[in-house]
Amino acid sequence: MKFKAAKPIILASTSPRRKELLQMIGIPFQTVPSHVSEDIEMIGTDFGAYARELATKKAQAVSKDYGSSLIIGADTIVVFDEKMYTKPESEEQATQFLKELSGKTHFVITGVAMYSDDQISSFSVETRVTFRKLDDALIAEYVRSGDPMDKAGAYGIQTAGALLVEKIEGDYYSVMGLPISKLTEHLRTQAYLSLGEGDANSDN
Numbered sequence: 001m002k003f004k005a006a007k008p009i010i011l012a013s014t015s016p017r018r019k020e021l022l023q024m025i026g027i028p029f030q031t032v033p034s035h036v037s038e039d040i041e042m043i044g045t046d047f048g049a050y051a052r053e054l055a056t057k058k059a060q061a062v063s064k065d066y067g068s069s070l071i072i073g074a075d076t077i078v079v080f081d082e083k084m085y086t087k088p089e090s091e092e093q094a095t096q097f098l099k100e101l102s103g104k105t106h107f108v109i110t111g112v113a114m115y116s117d118d119q120i121s122s123f124s125v126e127t128r129v130t131f132r133k134l135d136d137a138l139i140a141e142y143v144r145s146g147d148p149m150d151k152a153g154a155y156g157i158q159t160a161g162a163l164l165v166e167k168i169e170g171d172y173y174s175v176m177g178l179p180i181s182k183l184t185e186h187l188r189t190q191a192y193l194s195l196g197e198g199d200a201n202s203d204n
């Protein structure tokens with residue numbers, strides 16, 4: 001696939017997964033890390049709004065230096081039993097997260113924000129993921145592998161975390177960090193993207 005961008009596109013992210021997904025479908029872009037603190041206060045139980053707000057913060061942070069570009073920010077969280085699971089801070093916490101999620105169904109919510117010309121639009125996508133009943137030895141080995149440490153909910157569906165998953169209802173790519181199909185639809189609808197040859201000046 002090849003897409004042509006109406007203006008330079010920046011992915012405000014350090015996530016290798018998000019970069020990989022945009023590259024996979026042929027959108028021309030560059031990455032710029034946003035370096036925002038992710039400790040905004042959660043008010044109420046609107047987790048979608050929370051993910052959209054963090055995604056907006058990430059896009060806005062980069063807009064200070066790249067104001068003439070279209071900037072995409074994203075944030076992924078795991079929610080179970082009204083509790084939010086972000087990236088684990090330690091192996092002990094990763095183990096705890098996985099024990100709590102074992103045998104249960106949780107939601108993965110990814111918020112996406114698009115900044116352009118001082119305007120923000122955003123959306124969020126919710127996916128239901130059901131984990132198998134996980135035995136302690138499997139959890140211990142998975143945590144030891146280091147894979148959980150940079151991922152919301154302490155697992156990667158696209159890596160060995162695949163072994164934890166019994167069922168998914170919704171967008172696999174949103175669980176991985178970027179709902180690429182919905183994002184592309186938005187960008188095409190708003191005429192930021194059209195089908196055709198990409199921009200040479202990009203990571204892609």
Ligand SMILES: Cc1cn([C@H]2C[C@H](O)[C@@H](COP(=O)(O)OP(=O)(O)OP(=O)(O)O)O2)c(=O)[nH]c1=O
Pocket residue numbers: 012013014015016017018033034038058074075076077078087108150151152153155156157158161175176177
């Ligand atoms: C649930 C799940 C999350 N993840 C990842 C996606 C995100 O990179 C990460 C959640 O953390 P985020 O804070 O959303 O993103 P990030 O800090 O990795 O990157 P940036 O803010 O710079 O864009 O968890 C997976 O890779 N696979 C999964 O199955």
